[in-house]
Amino acid sequence: MNSKKKLIAGNWKMNGRLAANEALLKALIAEIGNTACDVAVAVPAPYLAQVQSLAAGSGIAVAAQDVSQHEAGAYTGEISAAMLKDFGVCYVLVGHSERRQYHSETDVAVAEKTQRALAAGITPIVCVGETLQEREAGQTETVVKRQLAAVIHLNGHCISEVVVAYEPVWAIGTGRTASPEQAQAVHAVLRAQLSAASEHADRIRLLYGGSMNAGNAAQLLAQPDIDGGLVGGASLKASDFLQIIAAAC
Numbered sequence: 001m002n003s004k005k006k007l008i009a010g011n012w013k014m015n016g017r018l019a020a021n022e023a024l025l026k027a028l029i030a031e032i033g034n035t036a037c038d039v040a041v042a043v044p045a046p047y048l049a050q051v052q053s054l055a056a057g058s059g060i061a062v063a064a065q066d067v068s069q070h071e072a073g074a075y076t077g078e079i080s081a082a083m084l085k086d087f088g089v090c091y092v093l094v095g096h097s098e099r100r101q102y103h104s105e106t107d108v109a110v111a112e113k114t115q116r117a118l119a120a121g122i123t124p125i126v127c128v129g130e131t132l133q134e135r136e137a138g139q140t141e142t143v144v145k146r147q148l149a150a151v152i153h154l155n156g157h158c159i160s161e162v163v164v165a166y167e168p169v170w171a172i173g174t175g176r177t178a179s180p181e182q183a184q185a186v187h188a189v190l191r192a193q194l195s196a197a198s199e200h201a202d203r204i205r206l207l208y209g210g211s212m213n214a215g216n217a218a219q220l221l222a223q224p225d226i227d228g229g230l231v232g233g234a235s236l237k238a239s240d241f242l243q244i245i246a247a248a249c
């Protein structure tokens, strides 16, 4: 068992509008109290300022869903790590499977984004995970190890400064969650890979993501190598997200 503070991060994806965000955050803040775990919400970029202001002092950290691999300049539509920092962003998702799948993000780009985040003082949440086809072909370990290997040696930074999220692509938004045993098995592989690379690997939080909900969170979070959750759909409903937070603490 490990004694790290668990992290529950909501991933709103491309959902929310000003009024809905305010209602959701107010409902969370009203109930969250002095939770013993870390809580964050990864919100669409236009709402970072709104969420920064509403969440100030609440214990809910602001997270972004992506960051540019470039520092600054002629990259229309991109958002730099320094810009995220201006809005109090503490965490940023990097290499989410939807970015890898729909925006052709490569392992190299994921590594560059990870570096940019760290250089700006933002904790990257590096997402890894296999597709259903890869799982059925017996390639789960190979795929997640390749994705993690891309970020394991960081210039001037230690891998212990990142959070890693294992999100099997077949479990994202499908209602088909990995069983606690399936998730733990992959987390153990990732932990071993991290331990081989860093003497501080035990500090690294490994989150599980993929249809985590109020009903299955406690069992998943009880696994020895699961240090939190990256929660999509269930983070959009205050009561569900609060139950997941309660299951982590």
Ligand code: PGA
Pocket: 011, 167, 171, 172, 173, 174, 175, 209, 210, 211, 212, 230, 231, 232, 233, 234
């Ligand atoms: P989900 O999404 O909880 O809706 O499956 C998780 C994620 O993609 O981060």
